[in-house]
Amino acid sequence: MAAARENYFTEWRSYQRQYRELLLAKAETEAEVKSARGFGIEIRQIVVSDLGAVDRCVTCHLGLDDPRMTDAPQPFRTHSGPALAHHEMERFGCTGCHLGQGRATSAREAHGWDAEAFWEHSVLPDPFHQASCGVCHDPEAIGSRGAPVLAEGFGLFRTEGCLGCHKLGGRGGPLGPALDEIGDRGRHSYSFAHIEGDKQVWSWHVEHLVSPETVIPGSKMPEVGLDESGVHGLVTYLLSLRSSNLTERMTPRDRYEQRYQVWHTRPLSGEELYRQFCFACHEEGTETVLHDTLGTIPSVRNHDLLAVVSREFLVESIHDGRPTTFMPAWASAAGGLEDGEIGRIADYLLESRREIRELEFVMSAAPDVANGERIFNAECTDCHALTRDGVEAPWLGDPGFQATYSDALIGHTIQYGREDTLMIPYGVGYDGDLTDAEVSDLVAFIRTMR
Amino acid sequence: MSQAFKRFLGDVKRLPKIFVESVRRRGAATSDRGRSQAVFSNLFLHIHSVKTHKNSLKPSYTLGLGLLTTACLAVLTVTGILLMVYYKPTPELAYASIKDIHFVVPTGRMMRNLHRWAAHGMVIMVFLHMARVFYTASYQKPREFNWFVGVALLALTLALSFTGYLLPWDQLAYWATTIGVNIASSPRELTDAVGITQYFDPGGAIKQLLLGANTVGAEALIRFHLLHVMVLPLMLFTLIGVHFWRIRKDGGLSRPASADDVPEGEFFARDATKTYGLMAIVRGRTPAVGRSPENTVNSWPRLFVAEMAVLMAAIAILLILSLTLDAPLKEPANPAIPENPAKAPWYFLGLQELVAYSGFMGGIGVPMITLIGLMLIPYLDREQRGVGIWFSGPEGKRVALWSAIYSSVLVVGLLAFVIKFGWLREWYPDISQLVIVLVNPGSVYAVLFAAWSLWIMRRYDSTRMAAIALFTCFLVGYIILTYVGTVHRGPNWDFYWSQSHWPVH
Structure with missing residues (x-):
């Protein structure tokens, strides 16, 4: 019975029979008819040892590299876009980019869109699948080459001040969890108790960015206040933070260039640093921020403050923080900022200074x-x-x-x-x-x- | 045409028949002699005796439980060998190889399902078989040692099941094994409490021996695999050989004394015109005392038909289960994310319930006392009372019933009390750790069960009745604790009426 089930009634066998019919219908030349007749019903798989992948997706997705199948129904349709031209299926497989369970041979288990299924990663839907581009490519450079959502997210990540609370690569505040390799965390690392949408990692992140306190009761994280496309971009960028042990031959050129940039880094300006590390709490810095959970956040670009404090005052405040508040120390040993960078943030703040006033107050001799x-x-x-x-x-x-x-x-x-x-x-x-x-x-x- | 060539042609034609004869060595079993030869001239059948007592063929007596256990073991052996072809015991490959067995190995999913369900089936059948043997007093002389071997087989079955649990290397496997090993290393709790761990650390030694490291990892996986496919099966098959051999050497399956009675009156009609030898007319027992041929039948074919029926039923049930239910396989093992609740395999959940109060007494103390007690039963209850009779008669049935009620009330009562009001640590935060280690609800149960058993012994003046009382108490206690651990324990080992009340995580 088990043999019968496997030999006649599996989903993929029925797909492959349909595909053979499709091939015969589309065959025009003698050779095409002959090759359609020779289409065997068997498990097909791509083994990519560089990525540790065994992808049986091609057992049902049969027309991915066949240009005649652009109008065929799924799962037979040709792969959309130019991605396959640069990523030969034999070299890259499927799950390296799309995730999902490559070893599975049923649609339900391979895609993992069913919340009851057990494995780490479900197939990423549009547009979150752009996250995978960022695993190998420079997220900024790839923006114009097929991953605009990822690039937008990367931009937002650098201007919304996420690093104020979260560390990435050792730089950032201690208040929230570090974001290194957060894209590796599978469905089972998340709590879906307060998620209204799909019980999937991307919907968790979307709902969490929109309203952190709903998803994690008691969370102090501010709402990011972005529109849907911004949130999707940010989530895509977060999901791109996956570990990659890329062999040299798998590493794309833009990643080399990006590494090169890191080695010869152009110093970030004071404003760029402010946007990356300070903005989430202090916002523009020109007004006091009254935050529900973080309390009163001082206005650091207040001209009246800047008129009476020195650059050293600002540097020292940033360097050591305010230990009993949510303002962390940003020294390289703590928040990961170099002294020069802290100085440039102070200089950026001082750009808002309108005048310098001498302090006239003198303490009395014997205060009570x-x-x-x-x-x-x-x-x-x-x-x-x-x-x-x-x-x-x-x-x-x-x-x-x-x-x-x-x-x-x-x-x-x-x-x-x-x-x-x-x-x-x-x-x-x-x-x-x-x-x-x-x-x-x-x-x-x-x-x-x- | 030469004679030899003719003979040769004839032999070619009769080849299948000659081959079958060469295998059978005898003609068709048409006479009692033929039927006897069918058994003892066959390697696979001669483990049975030629004649089988009618009582042994009564389904209501054995319930076929020993045979069902054997059937599960046979399925496990065959499917286990097939699974070994594809299984790779390293952390990197184990989970993926199970996925391959599930998705692409021909009939692999079926084999894995069969292996899983047969393993659970074997554990259940071993327990039931033990209960049957106990309640029919079949452990009593001369079968004491075979009971002893049986208890060892129970322990081996649990060990095999437990070592197999880790092999899929998913979250379920990983954390169940972690729990199991922690239970095994709980003597450290006692040595810690006494303060001698740095000199004498049996708990740590067990853990090191099982895991080869401080946590479940690659070393543990290869050890568990070795135990599961080599060491434990060899021990199991050896002891099963002893177990089967002793059945025959101990006089076949137990049966009530009355089963050997020769029916009253003439058991064959005498012909008045004939003369008979003494053997034909003597009444009562024949010279073959205790093995009256009158109450036996030829094993071939009746015993084998019965055995085949049980085997086929077992395999049919396992096949249906395996076609409809897939063996569980959760996400890959992740040492960084503990399951909550992390539960041991179901047959250890009764222990885990006790372990929740203190590891040593719940996980080692009470189970060891139980196991040793089980092994000693036939040596401490030497009465030959009601052998081969369920519960040794109506009095035993009553004792068993009252013991079941006593045990249920006691176990449920104390458990409800503990769940509602907490245990020692909640009342006396500064209590000595030694007291916590030793005074476990499990030890309370054991003491009260023993007291009940002694009272029964006095009341009925019978060690058999005391044994029935004690065994029933432990059996019912085990069932209730296992049930509570399985159904009513949720995250953080908190009590929940059902899984639907668990906090969503």
């Missing part, structure tokens, strides 16, 4: 800490918490804050406020009613916060 605490409780605790758990305004006990803010700078900020932010002026003569002595008391108290 107790009085400072009283004033702090009366005036400041609406926004600034006494412990690190408050997120309304930056916590002033943060070691990064304490290290970079001089007494004069704190005093100045209290007196003068910071224009265009929620920090209003408190000093006498600046719309406030705190005297110099009282501000000194306050600064002295803030110094005691830990």
Whole structure:
């Protein structure tokens, strides 16, 4: 019975019989008729040792390289596009680009679009299959040669600030998981509890980018706020982050060139770095960002701030971060930025500086800490918490804050406020009613916060 | 034409007949003598005796369970050898070779399915066979040693099934094996609690011996493969040889004493005009004491027809199962992503339930006590009471029933209590680890089962009744625990009424 099932009733045998009919119908010359008659019913496979692939897809997809089959029904249709011209089937197989289960001999199990099926990767649908181009090719260079979605995603990845929280190749923030080889993670590495669409990796990523907190309750990741094509591009790029142990003869030329570029890298400009590493949280940097989960994110291109701080202040803040907040340290040992790069980010921020003001505030000789605490409780605790758990305004006990803010700078900020932010002026003569002595008391108290 | 040439032509014509005769060596079995010769002149049949007792042919007595076990083993051997042709025991190739067997090897999927379902079938049949032998008191003298061998065969069957579980190298296999090996290495829990692990570490030694590494990997796979296809089968077949041989040497299958009674009255009509020898008219037992030929029949053909029927039924059921249900194969093994829940093979889930409280007592202590207890039953219950009778009579049936009820109430009750209110660690966070290791719900069960058995022994003044009580308690306990572990345990080994209530992950 098993023999009968295998010999007569398998799906692929019926496809191959249909294909033989199709060949006979399309045969015009004597030779074509003869070759159609000789079409054997048998398992066909491509073995690609370089990629470790055994692809039996061609058992049913029989007309992939036959130009007569452009109008044939699937699974017999000719491979679309020019891809096969550069990727001979014998050298590359099918699953290297399309994924899926090459060893399987039934459509359901080979494609893996059924959520109950057990294996790592389902066949990638359009446009996510462009991810595979990025495994071997430079994602930017391949954009004009058949993978525009991938190229768009790669562009967005570099301007939306993903690296602010995620590491890739050792560079990036620690808040989110690293993205190295994320495309290798199969369906079983994901939780589909909150996914409405297909239980597939790409739909997980699409829904997750649109609304991270729906897919992973408690996630702090901001919504990326892109349109559908942007989201698809970003997902395609993420899925292209697969490990590839390409042998030299399988490596395409643009990848060599890209490596060459990496070895002789053109330094990224301050703005490019800002977009890659800072943008996701600070956005444009000209306004305070009030984020649901990350709290209040200071406006780092605020002209009023830049007027009173030095380049060293900015470098030190970026270098060491604000340890008790979501602002990580970006030094090469932590976030992976070189000192020169941090300097260029600081220079980029300073481009928004309109004027330089000297700090005029001077601490009084003997400030009264107790009085400072009283004033702090009366005036400041609406926004600034006494412990690190408050997120309304930056916590002033943060070691990064304490290290970079001089007494004069704190005093100045209290007196003068910071224009265009929620920090209003408190000093006498600046719309406030705190005297110099009282501000000194306050600064002295803030110094005691830990 | 020469005579020789004529003879030659005649022989050519009769070639098939001559060949068959040369194989059979005898003519058709038309007489009792012929039927006897059919058995003892045949290598494959002569393992049977020439005559078979009628009682052994009663389906309601043996239920054919031993034979069904053998049938499963035969299927496993044949399909196992075929699977070995394509299977490659390395982590890189194992999973892919199973996929190839499934998708392209001719009848490969069928062979794998048969192997899988026959393996489960054999485990079930071994358990049932043991229960049948126990409840008909067939372990008693002179069959004590064969029972001992049978228990060893049960352990070997489980070991074979367990070692085979890893070979597909999918997530199910990988994590089930990890659990199993952790259970095996749980003596370390005891040595840790006493603080002597660095001097004496049997748990770690078992683990190293099984895995050849600290985690399941390439070394473990090749070891499990070697055990599964060589070492354990050799041991199993050797012991099965002993088991079968001892059946005959111990006087055939057990039967009630009454089965050897000669029917009352004349058992053949005497002709008044004839004279008879003493042998023909003597009443009661014949000189061949205990083997009255009156209650036996020729093995050929009745026994063999019965055996063939059971074998064919077994194979038919396995074929239907294998055509309709594919053996499971999950995603490839991934040491980085533990299954949750990671479950051992089903027949170990009762143990895993106990292991959830403490590894050593649940995974090693109680099972070893059970296994040793099983082996010792015939040496501790020396009564010759009700041999060959189900439950040794109505009294035993009552004891078995009450023991089943006692055990069900006790096991379900304590389990429900533990699930609802937790176990020692939840009540006394600072309790000594040694107490945790030793006082497992499993040890509580064992003690209470033993107490019940002793009470039965006193009450009925019979070790056989005590044995029935103890065996029933353990059997029912095993079934309930296995059921709970299989059906009601979900992620993090939490209790769920059904799998549909599991949190989606």
